[in-house]
Amino acid sequence: MLRDNEAGTIEEQEQNTTATLENLVHLIRKGYNLVITHGNGPQVGNILMRNDAGEAMYNIAPMPLDVCVADSQGGIGYMIERMMRNVLNQHKIGKNIISVISMVTVDPNDHAFQNPTKRIGKIYSKREANQLAKLKGWQFKPSSKHQGSFQRVVPSPAPIDILNKDIIERMVREGNIVITAGGGGIPVYLDSDNNVRTTDAVIDKDMSSALLASTIHADEFYILTDVPYIFKDFGLQTQRKLEFLNYKDTLKHLNNGTFGEGSMAPKIRACLSFIENGGQKSVITEATKLSDKSYGSKITLNYDNKKTKS
Numbered sequence: 001m002l003r004d005n006e007a008g009t010i011e012e013q014e015q016n017t018t019a020t021l022e023n024l025v026h027l028i029r030k031g032y033n034l035v036i037t038h039g040n041g042p043q044v045g046n047i048l049m050r051n052d053a054g055e056a057m058y059n060i061a062p063m064p065l066d067v068c069v070a071d072s073q074g075g076i077g078y079m080i081e082r083m084m085r086n087v088l089n090q091h092k093i094g095k096n097i098i099s100v101i102s103m104v105t106v107d108p109n110d111h112a113f114q115n116p117t118k119r120i121g122k123i124y125s126k127r128e129a130n131q132l133a134k135l136k137g138w139q140f141k142p143s144s145k146h147q148g149s150f151q152r153v154v155p156s157p158a159p160i161d162i163l164n165k166d167i168i169e170r171m172v173r174e175g176n177i178v179i180t181a182g183g184g185g186i187p188v189y190l191d192s193d194n195n196v197r198t199t200d201a202v203i204d205k206d207m208s209s210a211l212l213a214s215t216i217h218a219d220e221f222y223i224l225t226d227v228p229y230i231f232k233d234f235g236l237q238t239q240r241k242l243e244f245l246n247y248k249d250t251l252k253h254l255n256n257g258t259f260g261e262g263s264m265a266p267k268i269r270a271c272l273s274f275i276e277n278g279g280q281k282s283v284i285t286e287a288t289k290l291s292d293k294s295y296g297s298k299i300t301l302n303y304d305n306k307k308t309k310s
Helices: 010-022 025-029 041-058 065-090 126-136 165-173 205-215 247-255 265-276
Strands: 097-099 103-105 118-124 139-142 150-154 177-179 186-190 196-198 220-225 230-232 240-242 244-246 281-286 297-300
Touching: 010 065, 025 065, 041 065, 041 118, 065 097, 065 177, 065 186, 118 126, 126 139, 126 150, 165 177, 165 205, 205 220, 205 265, 220 265, 244 247, 247 265, 247 297, 265 281, 265 297
Parallel strands: 097 177, 103 186, 220 281, 244 297
Antiparallel strands: 118 150, 139 150, 186 196, 230 240, 281 297
16 A cells, blocks of 8 residues: 555555555455454554654644554545445445454464564654653564664564454455455453453554454455465575465475575465465465466465476
8 A cells, every 4th residue: 555665645555555455356256255463664654653752742642553544544535445346336346345453362472472583653852752651561572674763562472363263254245345454453452351441552464454354254365465386596696586385395494594584574474374274275476466377476275287396
C-alpha cells in the first residue's frame, strides 16, 4: 500500500491497493474463496505520531497501542474493501466483502516480553527518550536508520489463537471475501476469569496470517511480496531461485541462514507453520505474477514426483 518513493497519500495507497487486488481476480474466477490479510507498519506508525502530536499540541489523551492497531485495521480494511468492490464491479463479479476487526491471543508470559525488539512510532533524541521512559515506562533502543536517535520498542509475542476464527471460516465458506488479521491482529490475552485483556505489543503479520489460515482449514497460503521467487544466496553471484521446496529442505535452508532475518526468514517460518499444521501448499511470489504459475516459490510437505528438488 505504501512504496518507498511515495508520500503515502490516500490516492497513492488506493492506487497501489487496486493494482494488487486486480491480481486476485483470476483466483476468484477459478472458484477460490479468499481471506485477505495485510500489514500496517507505516500506517500504525503514523497513528502513533498523531497520538504524540495531539497530546503535545492539544492535550488530547493518547490512545494505547492496541487501539492504534485497531484503528489501522479499520482504516486499511475499509480501503481494501472499497477498492475490491470497485475491482469486482469492473469485472462484473458479484461477491460480498466484509472487513473484520480481529483480536489475536498471546501468552502474557511469552519470553518476547522480556526482550522487546519491535520498533514503533517516531524517532526521539536521547533526552526525549529518557524523559518518556521515566514518564510512561516505555523502552527504547537506538534507531536502526538515524544514528544517535532512539525509537520505542515493544514485544512481538507469538500468536496463539484467532478469537473470531469460527465466524471468519463460516463467512468464507459461504463464498464471502473476508479481510481480517490486519497488522498481525490486536494482541490480547485471557485472564484467569477468561476476560480479554490488552497488552502493548505487536504480532508478526505473516505468523498471524499462517495461524489464521491453519485454524480456518485453508488449503493454500499465499504471501505476496516484491520478488517473484525466494532465492538461495540472494544478491550474490551464486544466487539461484528456489521454485519448488518440500518442508524438510526449506527448514534446512532456514536453519543454515539462507534467508535474511530482516526480510524473508519470517515469511518462510510462516509458510512452514502453515504446512506443518495441515496446509497443502504455501506460495511466495510477487503480486503481479500471481496468475502465472511459472512464477512463485511453492512449499509443500513432500515433493511432487514431477518437480525437481532444489
